[in-house]
Amino acid sequence: MITLHNISKSYSCFQAINSVSLSVGRGEIHGIIGASGAGKSTLLRVMNLLEKPDEGEVEINGQILTKLSRKDLRQARKSIGMIFQHFNLVANKTVSDNVAVSLELAKFPRKVRPSRVEECLQFVGLSNYMDKYPAQLSGGQKQRVAIARALANNPQVLLCDEPTSSLDPNTSGEILTVLQNINRSFGVTIVIVSHEMEVIKSICNRVTVMSEGQVYDTVSIQPKGIGMMNNSPKFFVDQLTKDGDVGHA
Amino acid sequence: MVGVSIAAAVLVGLPVGTLLFLCRKGQIFENRIIFSILNLLVNIIRSFPFLLLVVFLIPFTRMLIGTAIGTTAATVPLSIIAIAHYSRLVEQSLLDVPKGVMEAAIAMGASVRQVIFKFLYVEARSGLVLGLTTSIISFISYSTIMGVVGGGGIGDFAIRYGYQQFKTDLMMYMIIIMVILVQLIQFTGTTVSRMIDKR
Ligand SMILES: Nc1ncnc2c1ncn2[C@@H]1O[C@H](COP(=O)(O)OP(=O)(O)O)[C@@H](O)[C@H]1O
Numbered sequence: 001m002i003t004l005h006n007i008s009k010s011y012s013c014f015q016a017i018n019s020v021s022l023s024v025g026r027g028e029i030h031g032i033i034g035a036s037g038a039g040k041s042t043l044l045r046v047m048n049l050l051e052k053p054d055e056g057e058v059e060i061n062g063q064i065l066t067k068l069s070r071k072d073l074r075q076a077r078k079s080i081g082m083i084f085q086h087f088n089l090v091a092n093k094t095v096s097d098n099v100a101v102s103l104e105l106a107k108f109p110r111k112v113r114p115s116r117v118e119e120c121l122q123f124v125g126l127s128n129y130m131d132k133y134p135a136q137l138s139g140g141q142k143q144r145v146a147i148a149r150a151l152a153n154n155p156q157v158l159l160c161d162e163p164t165s166s167l168d169p170n171t172s173g174e175i176l177t178v179l180q181n182i183n184r185s186f187g188v189t190i191v192i193v194s195h196e197m198e199v200i201k202s203i204c205n206r207v208t209v210m211s212e213g214q215v216y217d218t219v220s221i222q223p224k225g226i227g228m229m230n231n232s233p234k235f236f237v238d239q240l241t242k243d244g245d246v247g248h249a
Numbered sequence: 250m251v252g253v254s255i256a257a258a259v260l261v262g263l264p265v266g267t268l269l270f271l272c273r274k275g276q277i278f279e280n281r282i283i284f285s286i287l288n289l290l291v292n293i294i295r296s297f298p299f300l301l302l303v304v305f306l307i308p309f310t311r312m313l314i315g316t317a318i319g320t321t322a323a324t325v326p327l328s329i330i331a332i333a334h335y336s337r338l339v340e341q342s343l344l345d346v347p348k349g350v351m352e353a354a355i356a357m358g359a360s361v362r363q364v365i366f367k368f369l370y371v372e373a374r375s376g377l378v379l380g381l382t383t384s385i386i387s388f389i390s391y392s393t394i395m396g397v398v399g400g401g402g403i404g405d406f407a408i409r410y411g412y413q414q415f416k417t418d419l420m421m422y423m424i425i426i427m428v429i430l431v432q433l434i435q436f437t438g439t440t441v442s443r444m445i446d447k448r
């Protein structure tokens with residue numbers, strides 16, 4: 001579904017990505033993990049050419065993106081969804097307008113836009129928040145709006161850059177569940193960049209480990225499932241005192 | 250006079266300010282040459298003491314309008330300073346838009362035009378309104394100088410009839426009217442910008 005071929009990218013004299021080749025199969029949930037600064041985000045952003053690689057080829061769904069004209073690239077991007085750590089919603093648009101704008105860009109027929117918006121928001125469990133503004137939502141809700149927006153045009157691929165890294169563990173679990181549902185219900189190929197092992201282990205079938213701009217290894221794993229954290233205060237205390245060597249102050 | 254300069258600010262200053270922003274380093278139109286030229290031009294116009302700009306532009310105004318005297322002629326330097334003034338404020342409001350919002354737009358396949366109208370301006374709108382408010386108030390202040398080229402206007406009136414004919418009360422009235430006018434404009438601008446700000 002996604003093939004990167006000998007991708008290199010440098011910023012001034014710093015080599016962020018050094019000749020990386022990678023392939024992601026159709027329907028996969030592919031994780032990319034590595035230390036901070038390893039080049040994970042840069043590699044993900046190369047996939048939809050938000051970063052133009054200095055060298056190499058990007059192929060998605062049979063199209064070689066690096067060879068497309070600007071216009072065709074824009075068209076191709078409409079079936080590549082992307083979500084970000086900081087959500088990147090338009091703060092001055094309502095929840096439903098945030099989703100609607102992606103339909104508008106794709107020239108989705110005007111008449112059926114509202115129903116499609118509602119459908120997407122329903123999928124992420126936010127159909128009661130249509131007229132709210134992002135500032136009135138929690139982090140998890142904002143990310144779900146972003147997912148609904150990315151989903152609206154029936155993308156083949158969903159690129160996720162640290163989608164849960166600014167959320168608490170419980171909310172992270174909810175977001176990961178939504179992503180997994182998208183993968184299962186619509187067969188969307190998902191790439192998730194994260195520095196959190198928990199996140200990667202929970203839903204990915206294949207994982208690429210990156211280090212210093214290069215692929216260290218790619219392994220196939222059995223997803224462990226999304227462990228929902230318990231948010232009760234008792235759970236926190238239990239976790240803290242689990243090793244039995246802590247007394248109550 | 251002020252009306253024309255406001256129109257110039259919106260119709261020319263807004264695009265120029267947007268271009269300034271988009272040509273900056275790291276932005277979608279990154280272009281050092283265009284940026285440097287526009288930036289320098291805006292700086293130069295804004296650093297002129299306004300009275301000198303008016304005098305300096307006389308030949309240009311005459312070429313454009315046919316005369317450098319009168320209200321119509323006065324709109325030329327006023328519009329030029331209006332464009333320079335507002336484009337800088339536009340650039341600054343656009344800089345406040347989080348980079349991620351534009352990135353999301355590009356990732357969704359938005360064209361440059363769509364990024365500007367469906368994302369940038371939507372997100373920056375309260376800053377754009379506040380900037381225009383500030384600009385309008387400056388234009389009013391600048392317009393009072395236009396008496397020197399026969400531009401007329403409230404400032405000219407206050408000086409000619411109030412100050413020069415020793416009608417201090419007339420001058421005071423004019424000042425009071427100006428103060429009220431400015432307050433009103435600022436109040437309107439602040440209210441509107443707050444109303445459309447959902448961030
Ligand atoms: N726009 C940029 N300009 C300069 N350096 C950058 C830029 N983007 C990323 N880098 C550098 O490239 C390296 C990899 O960045 P990134 O892909 O964001 O890492 P990760 O997501 O793995 O933390 C980092 O050292 C970072 O400083």
Ligand SMILES: [Mg+2]
Binds near residue numbers: 040162
């Ligand atoms: Mg990163």
